Amino acid sequence: MTDTSPTPAVERVDDRHRYEIRVGGRRAGLTAYRDHGGQRVFFHTEIDGAYAGRGLASRLIRAALDDARASGLRIVPMCPFVAAFLSKHDDYEAVTDPVTPQVLEWLDTELRRTPGRS
Template sequence: MTRTIRHDEAHQRFEWTEEGHRCVLDYVLADGVAAFTHTGVPRPVEGRGIAADLVRAGLDTARARGWRVDPVCSYVAAFMRRHPEYQDLLD
């Protein structure tokens, strides 16, 4: 399944709605560093790869915009460890 993740820049969030449940990846951008602070996928829609898609969208956006990444959220940190193609973004 291909998801088109929405980037809500005003709220510094990537989001996707699955079966009425809002799933998010929150970040704080300062001095060219995106600190990814929280990944949230409600329990009824867990296990569908939504969190991974949110993080991938966030990291791809960071790369495209020249941001460095601080993976404050433990899920983002684990994702980056499992996907070495994103290691160059680490701040």
């Protein structure tokens, strides 16, 4: 039997501060970020339950991290999904920064003042 399901596609949506993964034109999930200096702080990832178990979270996170790295940004994994992914993929170690109290405080302030949080 041939798999005829649409190929998932990841796109960066700058005005919403997130990457989205789409399947057949429908958003199946997202990973949200904010940029802080030379860092891309990933703080939330979700996959719609209808798309669970297809490996979409890993595909989404890999594409987002690859894009951040290609853009010359360092990765800060506040999101548990992103942190778990990074713990299994040490090829991002050279561009990953730890979550610090300063970044936590900055993100809290950033999200409170930003309308339409992701």
